[in-house]
Amino acid sequence: MRPILTATAGLLLSSLAAAHxxxxxxxxxxxxxxxxxxxxxxxxxxxxxxxxxxxxxxxxGAYRQRRSTYGNLQGIHAGLDFSAPCGTPVRSIGDGVVAEVDGPHGSLPHNVVIDHAGNLSSLYGHLLQRASLRPGQKVMRGQVIGQSGDSQGTCISAPHLHLELRDKSHQRFFNPLPYIAADWNTLALGGSFGRGYEYDLSVPRKWQTPDSQPPALRGGRLLNEFANPWPPAPGGSR
Ligand SMILES: [Zn+2]
Incomplete structure (x- = not known):
């Protein structure tokens, strides 16, 4: 029986991995x-x-960490950050089904993934606590699905929500802006939003606005190994 059990466990594990x-x-x-x-x-x-x-x-920020933190995401920040005090209620951006609670998607300490129509999934990262949701549970747009936290875990250093919009296979990452109905022009007046993009001085207008950012593919080549970066890369451009 043991080999069969092992094979079954292996199949289960591989199907779980396939789901992610x-x-x-x-x-x-x-x-x-x-x-x-x-x-x-x-x-x-x-x-x-x-x-x-x-x-x-x-x-x-992503450029500086393009070969480390963001090396598997083509060197870009594959989500949108919202600064908010810890404990701010986080809401589902659309109707959907809870896919994962604290799945293997980083954005620690806690995260939630919700599957939506159109083979899209949203990920809510750096949540304060494990969300009291079950995979398979239906959620409505606007429903509170967790509380925002801090990527550093202190609630004073970097409290924010990291929101990603992925395809359901978790291989593609999209700019959430055109998917979310909001007054982005007004919202972009606050904070550092829209003023923090790395330049390639060889193509100085490329990817410099909030709505002109490229999609990312997990494991794809780095998009921002720029010949003439500004601000300069620490220790040189290569
Ligand atoms: Zn982020």
Whole structure:
């Protein structure tokens, strides 16, 4: 019996792994952006509630860590950061089904993944506590699914929500902006949003606005090994 049990366990493990990291879906199978989702916070933005933080894409922060933290995401910040005090209620951006609670997707200490129509998934990272949700549970747009936390775990160093929009296979990462109906032009006036992108001075306008950022493919080549980066790379450009 032992070999059969082992084989069964192996199959189970591989199917679990497949659920997390299935082959990339073709782009044609993934819903195009049409403002079909909402913001992950309720109420008006502001210094006491929530503000946009680091943008999605070719940010200076991601550039500096392009070969380490973001090396498997083509060197870009594959999500959108919202600064918010710890404990701020986080809401599902759309109707969907809970796919994972504290799955293997980083963004510690706690994260939630929700599957949506159109083969899209949203990930809510750096949550304060393990969310009281069950995989398979249906959630509605705007439903509270957790509390925002701090990537450093202190609630004073970097309290923020990291929101990602992925394809359901978790291989592709998209700029959430065109998928989320919001007044981005006004929101971008606050915080550091929209002012923190790494330049390639050879192509100085490339990827410099919040809505012109590239999608990312897990494990793809680095997108920002720039010939003439600005700000300069620590220790040289290569
Ligand atoms: Zn982030």
């Amino acid at each position: 990291y299935a082959p990339a879906l073709p782009l044609s199978a993934i819903a195009q952006p049409s403002g079909q989702f909402g913001l992950p916070f309720a109420g008006a933005p502001g210094p006491d509630s929530w503000l946009l933080g680091q943008g999605y894409g070719n940010t200076t």
